[in-house]
Amino acid sequence: MIRGTWYPKGSANRKKASLIVNDSKKFSIMSEEGEIELVAGDFLGLAVSDRVGNIMRRLTLPDQSIFETLDNNAVDACLKTHIHPANSRSLFFQLESSHRMLFLSFIVIIALGISLKWSVPWASGLIAESIPQKVREHISRESLIVMDAAIFKESETSVVIQKKIKNHFENEVLPTLSGDTLKGSAFTLHFRKLSRSTAGTEKQIDIANAFAFPSGDIIVTDELIRVANNQQEIDVILYHEIAHVLHNHGLKQVIKSTLVTTIFLMLTDGASFVEDILLGFPVFFIQSHYSKIYETEADKFAFELMLKNNINPTVFSDMLSKISIEKKKEAVQVDEQNENYFSTHPATSKRLKMAKKYAEQFSKQRQP
Ligand SMILES: [Zn+2]
Numbered sequence: 001m002i003r004g005t006w007y008p009k010g011s012a013n014r015k016k017a018s019l020i021v022n023d024s025k026k027f028s029i030m031s032e033e034g035e036i037e038l039v040a041g042d043f044l045g046l047a048v049s050d051r052v053g054n055i056m057r058r059l060t061l062p063d064q065s066i067f068e069t070l071d072n073n074a075v076d077a078c079l080k081t082h083i084h085p086a087n088s089r090s091l092f093f094q095l096e097s098s099h100r101m102l103f104l105s106f107i108v109i110i111a112l113g114i115s116l117k118w119s120v121p122w123a124s125g126l127i128a129e130s131i132p133q134k135v136r137e138h139i140s141r142e143s144l145i146v147m148d149a150a151i152f153k154e155s156e157t158s159v160v161i162q163k164k165i166k167n168h169f170e171n172e173v174l175p176t177l178s179g180d181t182l183k184g185s186a187f188t189l190h191f192r193k194l195s196r197s198t199a200g201t202e203k204q205i206d207i208a209n210a211f212a213f214p215s216g217d218i219i220v221t222d223e224l225i226r227v228a229n230n231q232q233e234i235d236v237i238l239y240h241e242i243a244h245v246l247h248n249h250g251l252k253q254v255i256k257s258t259l260v261t262t263i264f265l266m267l268t269d270g271a272s273f274v275e276d277i278l279l280g281f282p283v284f285f286i287q288s289h290y291s292k293i294y295e296t297e298a299d300k301f302a303f304e305l306m307l308k309n310n311i312n313p314t315v316f317s318d319m320l321s322k323i324s325i326e327k328k329k330e331a332v333q334v335d336e337q338n339e340n341y342f343s344t345h346p347a348t349s350k351r352l353k354m355a356k357k358y359a360e361q362f363s364k365q366r367q368p
Helices: 072-081 085-130 133-150 159-176 222-227 231-246 249-266 273-287 292-308 314-331 349-366
Strands: 002-007 015-021 026-031 037-042 057-060 066-069 152-154 188-197 204-206 210-212 217-221
Touching (some): 002 072, 015 072, 066 072, 072 085, 133 217, 159 188, 159 231, 188 222, 217 222, 222 231, 222 314, 231 249, 231 292, 231 314, 249 292, 292 349, 314 349
Antiparallel strands (some): 002 015, 002 066, 015 026, 026 037, 057 066, 188 204, 210 217
16 A cells, blocks of 8 residues: 555545555555545556656556655555566666666766876976976975985095095086076985895895985985996986986976875865975885886986987996896895885886997997
């Protein structure tokens, strides 16, 4: 029995009534007060409105009178029990609409993914480029303070050697960069000792690495200088680091990850974008993982400079291999996530192949 209201055709005389359907699929509308049968007929012949949420359901009876009820669940159960055509229609409608929702959500997710994939790097590039040198210097200074406290120690490289490398950098390396590529960046070399304790022992392992800050400040570790046999081997690493600065790789990478986090955080709370960038830098430099695209870009830039300055590109691959051997010696003790130049700048076969290509160009260029 389904309770509702009956509206006779062409009359405002509505009545509280109930719908009853028996096993032989005959229905009757009974008035509630007097138990009078108001209308009766074949249940399967009734026109039943589609269910829309919990809105009043309307059944149009054979004499064109109307029975309305809010008991949607009872109507659906009744349609199902007596296999009323409206049942399959409502099922079909539900199925179709849920499929439609699924498909729509799928499209929305794909579109969001695609637009984020393209728009986030693009926006990160724009933001990175628009950050003025003063802000870059601020970010870099703050990051260096954190890194000095967290991972760096004072350099043990002799002052004489430091001075020699610095002079060479300022008088030989920097002048080979053309003014417009510099875009206001002021490159300065700094020296630090970077070591890492090995798991379970007191032993410290020195790490060969270089870090490029967005301001143009470049940190070179003692171990990197130690494994280099000559000035050229340091130069090629510096070219590569200069490229990271000039192409805004560090800024782009931190902004990119900050943007993605911020987009998702914005839905819950208002995270400060600028604060996140500032916080992100020391973390980025300590973990220092440039994307492969940035590494390739920096390598290319370095190779071009090597050709221009008459340095054989094999110096670069030799340096990478040398640090790689260093790393293998330490690999037993040092875990994979360490701050070795080679682990943050992995010498993939692709990189070595590119070095070989440039080396061929170099030998061609030297032939008269
Ligand atoms: Zn790199």
